Amino acid sequence: MTPLLELRDVRAAYGKITVLHGVSLSVAAGQVVALLGPNGAGKTTTLKVAAGTHRAESGRLLLGGRDMTGANPRDLARAGVCLIPEGRGVFPNLSVRDNLLMMTFTGRSREQIEEIAFARFPILAKRANQAAGSMSGGEQQMLALARGLATDPAVLLLDELSMGLAPLVVARLYEQVAEIAQQGVAVLVVEQFAAAVLGIADHAAVLVRGRVERQGAPDSELRAELSALYLGSS
Numbered sequence: 001m002t003p004l005l006e007l008r009d010v011r012a013a014y015g016k017i018t019v020l021h022g023v024s025l026s027v028a029a030g031q032v033v034a035l036l037g038p039n040g041a042g043k044t045t046t047l048k049v050a051a052g053t054h055r056a057e058s059g060r061l062l063l064g065g066r067d068m069t070g071a072n073p074r075d076l077a078r079a080g081v082c083l084i085p086e087g088r089g090v091f092p093n094l095s096v097r098d099n100l101l102m103m104t105f106t107g108r109s110r111e112q113i114e115e116i117a118f119a120r121f122p123i124l125a126k127r128a129n130q131a132a133g134s135m136s137g138g139e140q141q142m143l144a145l146a147r148g149l150a151t152d153p154a155v156l157l158l159d160e161l162s163m164g165l166a167p168l169v170v171a172r173l174y175e176q177v178a179e180i181a182q183q184g185v186a187v188l189v190v191e192q193f194a195a196a197v198l199g200i201a202d203h204a205a206v207l208v209r210g211r212v213e214r215q216g217a218p219d220s221e222l223r224a225e226l227s228a229l230y231l232g233s234s
């Protein structure tokens with residue numbers, strides 16, 4: 001099966017400092033791939049390359065087998081790539097409804113967008129008139145996901161969804177992410193701490209200093225390697 005998203009041998013740098021040294025990854029439709037690794041490993045940069053907001057020095061970016069290397073963020077968004085950045089990117093002073101309303105740029109009506117959002121996250125309907133910034137972190141992350149879903153993504157890129165959230169909230173969010181994937185979306189999730197996402201991931205890649213050190217099923221061996229990595233003993 002052709003992967004929906006594929007990065008081939010991607011090198012990326014900030015100025016003269018290379019931070020990705022040939023990263024290869026692929027995500028199929030319906031699959032959740034976890035990209036894990038310590039601080040500064042290059043996880044966010046990998047997502048930025050996939051979303052076109054950071055240009056790779058070399059390597060290829062393919063979407064559904066089509067070469068999109070060098071495409072700008074707008075063209076990649078049009079092709080179905082949606083990045084939900086760390087920190088969620090919701091507008092705290094706007095109501096939930098207005099945060100969703102802004103997504104009408106996608107060509108969908110307010111009603112369609114609210115239907116998608118509220119069907120997936122019913123709590124957002126209850127909070128519709130509340131300022132996004134006054135909601136809990138978990139609810140804000142739901143709103144960020146709902147805004148992403150309004151774009152009808154083929155590829156969803158999630159950066160540190162768990163940031164600042166309680167484990168139970170994270171587990172519930174990841175259940176939703178798994179359901180989104182089951183509908184045929186290719187999901188690439190970046191996390192520093194792995195446990196929650198490994199519960200739903202079909203495949204995991206461990207990035208260390210800009211290199212994929214290991215990838216495979218999120219089995220006990222991979223979990224053991226990750227704990228060793230975070231304890232600094234590998």
Ligand code: ATP
Binds near residue numbers: 019041
């Ligand atoms: P974190 O969890 O800390 O975000 P990460 O694995 O996502 O880590 P990146 O954010 O991709 O890592 O950063 C990889 C390296 O690139 C780090 O050394 C970081 O300091 C550096 N870096 C990231 N963004 C920039 C930038 N805009 N300019 C210069 N260096 C950067």
